Amino acid sequence: MKVTFEGSLAIVRPFGFLEVNITPSSIKKAEVEQICARQISAILLSLKNVTFFSPLWLNSTCEHLSSIAREIGAEFAVCDYDDTFYELVAKTSKNILRFSLFENEKVATLFLNDTLADSSEAIVIYNKNEQYKDYINSLLEQKCYKCKFVKSVEEFNAAKQAYKYTISILNHIVLGKKEFSTFVRGDVVIYKAAGLIDSSFVQKFDYKFHERLQKVGFKFFVFWSDSVGALNTIGASFLIKLSELSQKSGAIVAICGLNEGNISETLASNLKAAKILLYKKMDDFFKDDSTLYFKKRLIDIEPTKMNKNLVEFLPLVISSVTDVLSPLIESEILCLDAKISNFNVEGENDYLRACVLFYGDVQMRILLGVKKDKLGKICSIFSDNGDLECGCLSGFSQIFSIIASKIIAIFIERELKVKMSAFKIYENEMFFDRASSGILATLNSKESQTGVIFVSK
Template sequence: MRAVVKDGIGVFNPQGFLDGNNSPVLLTIDDIKATEQLKVDMILISLKKVIFFNKNGLDIFVKLLINLRSKMHIIIGFCDYDQKKYRAIMKFYEKDINFSLFRTQKIASLFASTNRADAHTVLVYNDDASQRSTMAIELFDHGHNPVIAQNKRDFEEKKQNKDAYFAIVEDTFLGLFGHKVASRVSGNAVIYTVSNYLDAEISDNFNLTYHMNSLNVGFRLFIIDAYKVVSMNIHAFNFFAKLSSAAAEYNATICFVGLTFEKTPEKFKEDLEDSGIMFFDNMDDILKDKELLEELGAGGSTAVKHKRTINKVIVNELPRFIDATVSTIEMMTNATANKEAASIDQLHIPDTENKLASSIGFYGDMDGMVILVFPKEIAKKTCEILIGEETDDEEAILDALAELVNIIGGRVKSLLGEYKVSVDITLPRTYNNLDSLLEMIQGKKGVQVDLNFDNDKFIFFLTR
């Protein structure tokens, strides 16, 4: 069984009956190895389709999850259960519970760092006061607005006003969280959250590949949320100085927010400022100041200092990228996709109205980005198998488009792997406004292939 990944959360979906006999065979060694390669904030086991489980069955999953946490520094636990199942798990593990429980995946996503930090108002209740506080702090840290019910009665009263809350967090428990430097995207800025004492370990816990890739796909503003940092030593200082030099090559900006200098030498601040890092007291000083955001590069239109262009290595592999795209579209639509025209030039979209796009980056032995541009109706048709029902909900279509490029990325990865070219893929991005896509790629040259299936046209663009 493989984990389904969405919004930075990998979820296993076992079904039926879970006990000590069958739980070990649900996840094979290959499944676990594949999970270790995932770039996720959380790995959860969904209990939605499990009608019966016992402690022996859960123990096996818990052991596997704890191993994954120690290797991947992520949040682990269970999700999608009712109150009866929640009580059973709490009873099984009592005070020895070192994993998290999220009643739904929607609730789990509020605690995942990768997700877009749209601020949501969330009602929170737990019998345990320390759990209530922990959840409130974590939710607040993730950019949400938690409303805490102080007791059951208060909770029941507040719960009546369901529409006031994006989610009601109950029957949820936060166990040990991962220790990785959490990252999330807010608008066009990438926010990293660091805490405690920063030392040489920062280079292990910071996902440098993700950072470089974010630079490659066009992010220009990186904010380091350092409210919870006590101090940093010279090793951490050097790390951030190097990060700043790398960012300068892309004309990107790095900002620290909330860092205090009671225990950190003021000299560090001066030297980091010299290397181009900026310091702010509050996150809102940046995120709510549109002019400043533009100035710092979060508008996405900043010119790249060293514009990277398509190269021979990528052009040589082009047939595999096209194959991956065409075969994916064919698989999902049962229609034959054909190549119409190919050219090496800037991305040319005849009419940007009523079009949607998605992109996915790849990096490793070679790096670059695949962009697909579809007329809205065609995007809907292409993703019908993923959407499942008739919908005009643009968000659902964009979600499905993200899943589509994820599949294409997965196929490219395996096709290139057959030729000993090893690449990893990034999280997909979607665009409902093609102007922001064009701003992001900033006139870069690439290979544009016009494709059609059933006489419906769409654009494939491969660039660096």
């Protein structure tokens, strides 16, 4: 079985004929450690490449993966099955099944991935059960998605040709409503609260998690709650303090769902004085063009200095990068001109870049950029779509995830406890940290410069 990562999903991909006494029903220890080192929201078992499996193998595998998911506080689900499999499960064990079934990986991503899919168009849903339709609609609305329900199979089949995401009756979704969840839409981090932002919320909030997201360059943090209209003074003080801390790295805090009529004028004035943006609805935030200014601005931040870990692990990091990129570009890639410097690259936006933070026994931030004119060839194996805004963005994310896995494997091999943050993609936005010292190097193929890498603390 092979484990791949897509956003916050760990996807287990068995293949071929699967018998319990012949085929392993558990993943390797190193793969479990890879999962534990990431911010994983769900483990998916994909049956896409499976020719045959025995019920004993499936049961054993589901129990194994479910136990891992429970240990890390993640969901477990099965996806990519055929109609026959679903009908069999529906008849025999649907009412007692404790995990979700998704007809394909795309549908699973909508419900489980903390990195949101493109939500510019509606998701088409066909289901005869009115109560179940309301349940699905509620789950998707919690992640900023819009739903469109159709009334017949014929209408649904026609919609499949016109819409990117469609959800049929071949799904069994068992997901509870979370009191607090975090997900990313584009370059915006959304903190979704089911209730009030009060003392209980403040006690559970993970400041370190927030700081790590800032460290890789996320600039927008939105607190979204249907109940935030009743924001109390403790919650307001927390948001004001967080906004002041976030501004040091150029980040902005916003509140969505707030009805200013439900709070005092003094409280509203204090929030605005702390440069917190206030919106009644989430759509209002994403439609506000003035936020583009905050995205493009560069500010002076407190710099970080290098440490010996950066120098020690640099050759291994560069090797991980070149080992992945060289076969894709079909040319040997060499690391040249390595020097101690801050991040200052001419024509920075000519590169598609990704930034990630490793933390724990080793503190290391890596920014990798690849020339956009090289991406078509490099990403073609990962996507059918060569368009930069679609296929190459997705392909580059997958490539960067593979590189990150190789780096995590290095730490695991040395018995170092290191975890990895979510990573941020930079397309037409300048990297925010121009002050911190690190090691800057170019990546060259025989033809020309391919990319750039910056390793800092």
